[in-house]
Amino acid sequence: MDSTDFRSLKLCTELLSVVQELGYEKMTPIQQASIPLLLEGKDVLGQAKTGSGKTAAFSLPILNKVNLENQNIQALIICPTRELATQVVTEIRKWGRKFVGLKVLPLIGGQTGRDQAQSLENGVHIAVGTPGRILDHITRDRIDLNDVATVVFDEADKILEMGFEKEIRAIMKELPSKRQTALFSATFPESIQALSKSYQRNPVSVQIADPEGESSSIEQIVYDAHEDEKLNVLMRVLQQHPSKSTIIFCNMKATVNEVVAAIERNDVPCGGLHGDLDQRERDQVMAMFRNGSITLLVATDVAARGLDIDALEMVVNYDLPVQSETYVHRIGRTGRAGRSGISITLANPKDTLKLLELEKLTGGKLLRPSLGYKNQHGLTGMTLPNMQTLSISGGRKDKLRPGDILGALTGTAGLKAADVGKIEVLDKVTYVAIARKAVNQAMDRLRNGKIKGTKYPVRKH
Structure with missing residues (x-):
């Protein structure tokens, strides 16, 4: 049997049945490399970016050994943001839908701790959360981690980037010493190596190279825009590059609000995503974007971290990110699964050196076509979503x-x-x-x- 076929794995019949129902046949490279190791109980240090299928890579082995009769937490998955945690919970519930009575709980901010405490008291098999909220439940003595057999760090580089080292140390002290630890990260800086050394035992390293030519499926365009004319240029971009799904990235919450307001003044539905929204507001915006009720989403990088959006057609960098790696992450959200995508960047003349660095980093040429006429009619001509x-x-x-x-x-x-x-x-x-x-x-x-x-x-x- 083909080694990329899910049926080649030693998975229980419930999981294989769900795989078949969902129409999955071939594993992604990170799944093919990681799942057998995790099924064997080994610690894994995996390098894979968003959209590579890593959630299934750790979810299937966890579900394969979950004991539904034991109402204590058996797997703890730590994520940098509530959005990623919510997405992971959704994925686990999807894969585990044949497990009658399976309880998967998100432990995140934006929701009341009292409701989560009640759920923990009633019994939970798998918990997925952010470091701050997990530690909050630990300090309030609301959570029992004695039966945790598997710990997963998802997007570990971002967990450390966001300054959660202290919380991680406190959480790990509460976990059984005899456990399996999996660590997934898009990059392998020294801090990740140190994290692995502290909490993993003889980990097997799995590094998946980006597919050849992946960035070539993304057309990268740059338009000049001085600071005082960026909104006007953005309107022209949206007019001349119609898309069914576009994320516009900004560096600050205030800019997100400004851009959303400008678009909505033109009677075009639009959503904003940043750290000041509560969970209900975030869920609503993301549901509307995923179902096509809004085609434009304006977001900060932290708020957009971990979002799983199928068939994103275009990314607009309203602000150039501070870190060049963030640019690569942004544009990598479009052009997935063999589809083409467009990345558009609004840049000042002072950004020339940064743009040269981005060309070198992505290996793709930044095109500079003419944007054409001046925008005099807002977003007239943009059709409302169906x-x-x-x-x-x-x-x-x-x-x-x-x-x-x-x-x-x-x-x-x-x-x-x-x-x-x-x-x-x-x-x-x-x-x-x-x-x-x-x-x-x-x-x-x-x-x-x-x-x-x-x-x-x-x-x-």
């Missing part, structure tokens, strides 16, 4: 599933299945994309009808 989002005030904790929502919409509400887009069921809320032409009909019917015998409040966004 979809609009409804939020339903019920979710996973109310035992709602996507099929229940779809059934209510196509049954009670009388919509065609083609008018219903992506459905995301979170713990206490569900986001569903509806064709813009049918959204008022869906609103009226859901407000006056019931889902699984219960009436839920519904809002339009």
Whole structure:
């Protein structure tokens, strides 16, 4: 059997069944290299960037040995940001959907610690969290880590970059000495080597090179823009480079808010993502971006860390990042899985040396085409997204599933299945994309009808 085939792995029938149902056949390079080692119980030091399939690389081995009868935490996954932690939880639940009674809990800020404490008391098999919130539960004596058999550091370089060394040391003191430790990082600076030396035993190093020519599928464009004309230039860029999904990167929260406001003044739906948003606001913005209700997302790098977005067409660097490696990470979000992508950078004349450095780092030429006419009409001509989002005030904790929502919409509400887009069921809320032409009909019917015998409040966004 082909060594890249999931069936070649020693996985339980439940996991192999889910793999088949989801249509996965071949493992990515990081999965092929890491999963067998983790299944054998070895410590792994893996180098892989976002989008390489590393979440499945550590999730499948964890799920393969989870004991559902033991209600104590058996695996702890540490992430740098709440967005990445939330994404990891979603992935684990997806892979583990055949495990009846599996409990996966996010331990992150933006949610009440009391609710998390209650969930911990009721029993959790796998916990995924940020260092600060995990340590907070430890210091309040709310969490029992005595049965943890596997610890994973996801995006370990970012965990250290964000200054969590003290928290990590405190957390690791609470864990059993006999455990498996996996460490995944996009880069291998000295700090990562030190982290591995402190907490891993004879780790096997797995380094996956970037596929040849990957950056060549990304067209890199630079447009000159003095500081006082950047907003105007951005509007021209968005007009002349229409896209179904664009992330605009800014370095500061205030700039994110300024850019969002400028775009919305032109009656174009847009979302902002930065560190001041609470979890509910973040979830809503990301659901709307993933389901196509908004096609423009303005974000800081920290807020966008760990976002898993399929088929992103364009990235705009409204601000050049301070670190050149961040530029590589930004543009690498587009042009994945063999698709082409566009990266556009707004640069000052003083950025010339930085741009030369980026060319050398990416191995791709930065093109400088003419942007054409001056922007006099805002974003006139940009078409509104076909979809609009409804939020339903019920979710996973109310035992709602996507099929229940779809059934209510196509049954009670009388919509065609083609008018219903992506459905995301979170713990206490569900986001569903509806064709813009049918959204008022869906609103009226859901407000006056019931889902699984219960009436839920519904809002339009």
